[in-house]
Amino acid sequence: MTDGGPGGFDLGRLLAERGAERYELHARHLNHQLPRMLHTIGFDKVYERAEGAYFWDAEGNDYLDMLAGFGVMGIGRHHPVVRKALHDVLDAQLADLTRFDCQPLPGLLAEKLLTHSPHLDRVFFGNSGTEAVETALKFARYATGKPRVLYCDHAFHGLTTGSLSVNGERGFRDGFAPLLPDTAVPLGDLDALRRELKRGDVAALVVEPIQGKGV
Incomplete structure (x- = not known):
């Protein structure tokens, strides 16, 4: 530089x-x-x-x-390819983040992503995994009108307040209550999952198909 x-x-x-x-x-x-x-x-x-x-x-x-x-x-x-794209964006001198228009690149990227997910028709972009979890929890609670979220023992989904509420490691959660109403179930325990779902107050289950941090 x-x-x-x-x-x-x-x-x-x-x-x-x-x-x-x-x-x-x-x-x-x-x-x-x-x-x-x-x-x-x-x-x-x-x-x-x-x-x-x-x-x-x-x-x-x-x-x-x-x-x-x-x-x-x-x-x-x-x-x-990523380096070239970054240089190209800087060279384009785009008028980003004005909050008064719609930029073309997010729409073009969303269009491209949706070609790989034909059962979906909208994209919500986030900055991180924990923001994605936070947004999913908001969507689920708003759409269902239900308060509680389920997660698995030893799960890791982030460290902000909402994602921390579905974090299965107590060492990360201690000292930050109250969090969102939640319940942990053992990974792969379908009977425990069914028992919680029957209560009728569950907005979402957040699950890692393969647990990464809590193994």
């Missing part, structure tokens, strides 16, 4: 000058427990580069990324 003139922002220079302080900065200004935990388990590496499914540290060692940003990097890091 080039300097924008006197007092301009030079991201490359900033990272070169202060990138080595990453753990100290995080401990001082963000979450002091994370650097401590990473150091304790020997994961306090300095990753200098990433591409596709690999990281490289300062010594040139490569590491296979088995997390992919919890799915965010599902097609790999710094994919050339």
Whole structure:
């Protein structure tokens, strides 16, 4: 990134000058427990580069990324098609977020997505998985007029208030009550699920086909 003139922002220079302080900065200004935990388990590496499914540290060692940003990097890091799309959007100088018009790109993307889901006719975009869960809970409670949501033991659906209400790990929930009216059922226990549904006050069941965090 080039300097924008006197007092301009030079991201490359900033990272070169202060990138080595990453753990100290995080401990001082963000979450002091994370650097401590990473150091304790020997994961306090300095990753200098990433591409596709690999990281490289300062010594040139490569590491296979088995997390992919919890799915965010599902097609790999710094994919050339994604990079080009980002550059194209910036170069287009779109008048986004005016709140007084309808931009073409969301509509075009929704149209494309719906070709793969012919039983649906609307798209609601969100910024994260937890926002998707929050929105689904709102839709379900509004459409049914019912208050309660079901989830599975050991489930993980996010950490905001609504999604935390369907989080099956008590360690995440403790200290944040009251949450939404909810009930946990064991994953795969259809009898327990039927018992709860018979009460007639359930708006939705939120379930992971394969549990990720609580296994």
